[in-house]
Amino acid sequence: MKTYNNKAWWLVLPVFVLVAFSAIIPMMTVVNYSVQDIFDPSTRYFVGTEWYREILADPRLHDSLVRQFIYSFCVLAIEVPLGIVVALSMPRRGLGVPFSLILLSLPLLVPWNVVGTIWQIIGREDIGLYGWILNSLGLDYNYASNPRDAWITVLVMDVWHWTSLVALLCYSGLRSIPDVYYQAARIDRASHWAVFRFIQLPKLKNVLLIAVMLRFMDSFMIYTEPFVLTGGGPGTATTFLSQTLTQMALGQFDLGRAAAFSLIYFLIILLVTWVFYTAMTHNDDKG
Amino acid sequence: MRLRKSLVMLVYLLFVLVPIYWLVNMSFKSNREILGGLSLWPTAPTLDNYRVIFTEPTWYMSYLNSLSYVSMNMLISLLVALPAAYAFSRYRFLGDRHMFFWLLTNRMAPPAVFLLPFFQLYSAVGLFDTPIAVALAHCLFNVPLAVWILEGFMSSVPKEIDETAYIDGYTFPKFFIRIFLPMIRPGIGVTAFFCFMFSWVELLLARTLTSVDAKPIVAQMTRTVSASGIDWGVLAAAGVVALLPGIAVIYFVRNHVAKGFALGRV
Amino acid sequence: MAEIRLEQLAHSYHGAPSNPADYALRPMDHVWEQGGAYALLGPSGCGKSTLLNIISGLLVPSEGRVLYDGKSVNDLTPQQRNIAQVFQFPVVYDTMTVHDNLAFPLRNQGQPRERIDARVREVAEALEIEPLLNRKAQNLTADEKQKVSMGRGLVRDDVAAILFDEPLTVIDPQLKWRLRRKLKEIHQRFNVTMVYVTHDQLEASTFADKIAVMYEGQIVQFGTPRELFENPQHTFVGYFIGSPGMNLLDIALGTSGVEFEGRALAVPEAAVARLRQRPEGRLQLGIRPEFVQLVAPEDADLHGYVDLIQDQGTFKIVDVRLETPSAPVIKVRLEEEAAVPDGRIGLHFPEAWQRFYIDDHLVEAADEDL
Numbered sequence A: 001m002k003t004y005n006n007k008a009w010w011l012v013l014p015v016f017v018l019v020a021f022s023a024i025i026p027m028m029t030v031v032n033y034s035v036q037d038i039f040d041p042s043t044r045y046f047v048g049t050e051w052y053r054e055i056l057a058d059p060r061l062h063d064s065l066v067r068q069f070i071y072s073f074c075v076l077a078i079e080v081p082l083g084i085v086v087a088l089s090m091p092r093r094g095l096g097v098p099f100s101l102i103l104l105s106l107p108l109l110v111p112w113n114v115v116g117t118i119w120q121i122i123g124r125e126d127i128g129l130y131g132w133i134l135n136s137l138g139l140d141y142n143y144a145s146n147p148r149d150a151w152i153t154v155l156v157m158d159v160w161h162w163t164s165l166v167a168l169l170c171y172s173g174l175r176s177i178p179d180v181y182y183q184a185a186r187i188d189r190a191s192h193w194a195v196f197r198f199i200q201l202p203k204l205k206n207v208l209l210i211a212v213m214l215r216f217m218d219s220f221m222i223y224t225e226p227f228v229l230t231g232g233g234p235g236t237a238t239t240f241l242s243q244t245l246t247q248m249a250l251g252q253f254d255l256g257r258a259a260a261f262s263l264i265y266f267l268i269i270l271l272v273t274w275v276f277y278t279a280m281t282h283n284d285d286k287g
Numbered sequence B: 001m002r003l004r005k006s007l008v009m010l011v012y013l014l015f016v017l018v019p020i021y022w023l024v025n026m027s028f029k030s031n032r033e034i035l036g037g038l039s040l041w042p043t044a045p046t047l048d049n050y051r052v053i054f055t056e057p058t059w060y061m062s063y064l065n066s067l068s069y070v071s072m073n074m075l076i077s078l079l080v081a082l083p084a085a086y087a088f089s090r091y092r093f094l095g096d097r098h099m100f101f102w103l104l105t106n107r108m109a110p111p112a113v114f115l116l117p118f119f120q121l122y123s124a125v126g127l128f129d130t131p132i133a134v135a136l137a138h139c140l141f142n143v144p145l146a147v148w149i150l151e152g153f154m155s156s157v158p159k160e161i162d163e164t165a166y167i168d169g170y171t172f173p174k175f176f177i178r179i180f181l182p183m184i185r186p187g188i189g190v191t192a193f194f195c196f197m198f199s200w201v202e203l204l205l206a207r208t209l210t211s212v213d214a215k216p217i218v219a220q221m222t223r224t225v226s227a228s229g230i231d232w233g234v235l236a237a238a239g240v241v242a243l244l245p246g247i248a249v250i251y252f253v254r255n256h257v258a259k260g261f262a263l264g265r266v
Numbered sequence C: 001m002a003e004i005r006l007e008q009l010a011h012s013y014h015g016a017p018s019n020p021a022d023y024a025l026r027p028m029d030h031v032w033e034q035g036g037a038y039a040l041l042g043p044s045g046c047g048k049s050t051l052l053n054i055i056s057g058l059l060v061p062s063e064g065r066v067l068y069d070g071k072s073v074n075d076l077t078p079q080q081r082n083i084a085q086v087f088q089f090p091v092v093y094d095t096m097t098v099h100d101n102l103a104f105p106l107r108n109q110g111q112p113r114e115r116i117d118a119r120v121r122e123v124a125e126a127l128e129i130e131p132l133l134n135r136k137a138q139n140l141t142a143d144e145k146q147k148v149s150m151g152r153g154l155v156r157d158d159v160a161a162i163l164f165d166e167p168l169t170v171i172d173p174q175l176k177w178r179l180r181r182k183l184k185e186i187h188q189r190f191n192v193t194m195v196y197v198t199h200d201q202l203e204a205s206t207f208a209d210k211i212a213v214m215y216e217g218q219i220v221q222f223g224t225p226r227e228l229f230e231n232p233q234h235t236f237v238g239y240f241i242g243s244p245g246m247n248l249l250d251i252a253l254g255t256s257g258v259e260f261e262g263r264a265l266a267v268p269e270a271a272v273a274r275l276r277q278r279p280e281g282r283l284q285l286g287i288r289p290e291f292v293q294l295v296a297p298e299d300a301d302l303h304g305y306v307d308l309i310q311d312q313g314t315f316k317i318v319d320v321r322l323e324t325p326s327a328p329v330i331k332v333r334l335e336e337e338a339a340v341p342d343g344r345i346g347l348h349f350p351e352a353w354q355r356f357y358i359d360d361h362l363v364e365a366a367d368e369d370l
Helices: A008-034 A050-057 A059-089 A096-109 A112-122 A129-136 A147-175 A179-187 A192-220 A224-229 A241-251 A255-286 B002-027 B031-036 B048-055 B057-090 B096-107 B111-124 B131-155 B159-167 B172-183 B185-200 B204-208 B217-221 B232-252 B254-263 C048-056 C098-108 C113-127 C142-154 C173-190 C201-207 C225-230 C235-240 C269-277
Strands: A036-040 A043-046 C004-012 C023-032 C037-041 C063-068 C084-086 C162-165 C194-198 C210-215 C218-223 C247-250 C258-260 C283-287 C293-295 C302-311 C315-322 C329-335 C345-348 C355-358
Touching (some): A008 A036, A008 B057, A008 B096, A008 B131, A050 A255, A059 A147, A059 A192, A059 A255, A096 A147, A096 B002, A096 B185, A096 B232, A112 A129, A112 A147, A112 A224, A112 B232, A147 A192, A147 A224, A147 B002, A179 A192, A241 A255, A241 B111, A255 B111, B002 B232, B048 B232, B057 B096, B057 B185, B057 B217, B057 B232, B111 B131, B111 B204, B131 B185, B159 B172, B172 B185, B217 B232, B232 B254, C048 C162, C048 C194, C084 C142, C098 C142, C113 C142, C113 C173, C142 C162, C173 C194, C173 C201, C194 C201, C218 C225, C218 C235, C235 C247, C235 C283, C302 C329, C315 C345
Parallel strands (some): C037 C194, C084 C162, C162 C194
Antiparallel strands (some): A036 A043, C004 C023, C210 C218, C283 C355, C302 C315, C315 C329
């Protein structure tokens, strides 16, 4: 049992100060902007909730929000099961372990703009392997002009980029299962499916929660990779929330609207994550 | 079954490696060859692209800039997260749960939200265009993650270890550094890896908070567009070079990571 | 239901074992008969769990064969061998109820529902976990979980054998005793071969009809508890069985007969003759503390002083330090009410209970010597 001790605050204080400096002050700036109309630093008017009302009615937000949710849903629906399968296929001992760990981690270590660049090249039908193969197979694939192809390319890119993270997390969960569980299952004549369903999956619950939350947050904030790959196009097919926001704030310097957008954006992530979190930890409480 | 597993792993690794191979392949080609058509390997291998990276100061300085803010970030994140994670794993205190959740919410804040405020904040305190600004900004998402991971590792160390040490007359700092930290080395390895990873690959904040002096490699790479189009070869070479520190880090912590993944609840 | 035979079985975790120390199990032949209750007794690290895992098929032996009813099962998986095994620490399927846990092995065999329910109830009743049947397994206490683990082993009635790997480690002493009785009852009721691994001699002797004592990867003796006590085939058995273990004295063959540190000992002529036939090796005389007699100094070959008396409640253990140069301690077990003399005393070893060992192995007495 943990002891109650308020002196522990001293240990948390550095984190608090640091994160407060990086989070609270900027957040206050954002809140401040979101209720004002700013023409230049000396000319600003208080406008109350006007920006919020405008943003909530803005079709740009609606469109990219819908796209964003579909995208994040697809990301989770593909990467979580695939990550589990990859983790289950990891070697359990021997030289293969560090070898596979390093190779699996490679996509995670590629700077995000380079991820975009790689897929930009490899998807081209003239000089990229995948684009060339698809077109040789008779498919009319072109991510730069066909919205559907662009969308699929962004998704495959995300799968390539991030499934390793889910796999590494699940691998850590699997490693924490003692051998004796597998031995008992063999003695009980459990099928491979039963081993997965009754031994591995229950032990993976905690890491899956983390994996799902991280992947949801990050896919919901995705910016750099599609920006480099497609620039959000063709049209607005791959324009996600972060890009809409960045265009608004830096492109059009529409500070008040961007600030209101930011806060709504943040609240959506917070809300969805909270729902995930309570849903997945719900059964624990019931016992 | 074993065969099928190896096959799945092999296919997946192929999926992972082909794009990276394509990057490496491209980095040894001239722009003419890259744009000339599809070739599975360089027909006329050249090191020119790498020569550009290692001889032009804007390139190699940007590389060093990235390394400097990433190491600073790793160091800061670990230094502040270690005691905090210890507090969360061992004590209950006023507002602990709220504090923990609040920390996590910062991991959820889209960097795009913070671009402008950060720019203004760091300009105001005179840190704009310094590595430390980027290092601090990246703390926003790395510190919560570090606390989260480390807390998991620390919770798996029995509390009796602490109590025994205090009975043996250790003071808290001495116990923490001499006994506790060595016990969670794998956890520190895993945390360092994640901090490195997320800081090294981030573009948006790093680009916004720097202009010339502290320009990171990721930002430098977005500026390979010239009058004659994108310099694909140099870009690919830069990408390959950008991969190397990550590989070095994971190679050094590979045993910790393998073990760390086994112990903690990362 | 099967007889389990080990033929020239050996196992090494090294790829290429070069000396005996590389073997977790040294080459052995052994038979467990169908329907027997056996214990595999030995200190930790002696290879008993390795042997158990080889019998169940979780481990493939590096040498030799395992036969079930005369047929080699080396290439069969545990599933195909149809064997049950209960492990040292509880293994339960957390997300299932206790009932589903118990039913799991039967469902995997595709048995009909009514049969499963009947079996589950029977086993739950035997283990006294009926009230828990509808609870989720993850919320049970450690010993409840272990009962569920045992239940999963007992629930299948067609198994070749049930193997127990120190199953009562996590159970508290009171319950331990009850569960051991239960196992014995179940054994008698179902007539199934059971092999029970333990490091506790009391546990072994209450459960098993015959005990195999393991030491450094070998079965050094296989016999009834009484045989192990009266006739240890190996000094390790003498030392490990009994409380306290056998007294062992390093002896030498002199001109007059058997000597201990220069003093002649009264031993049977026949024993001396047999020892003389094999003059090499380390010679030891073993005698159980129960059989050592305290006598007047003039009636004895060995003398000493009482060093320590431990009162064990129903008996006492007296440490006698001998006068000889190395001053070894001989343990003597006396009745609770027996008097312990003061001062210099004599020790008498009755000839019938003297055992002789060459290089740790018993020198068998011919029948007429006894």
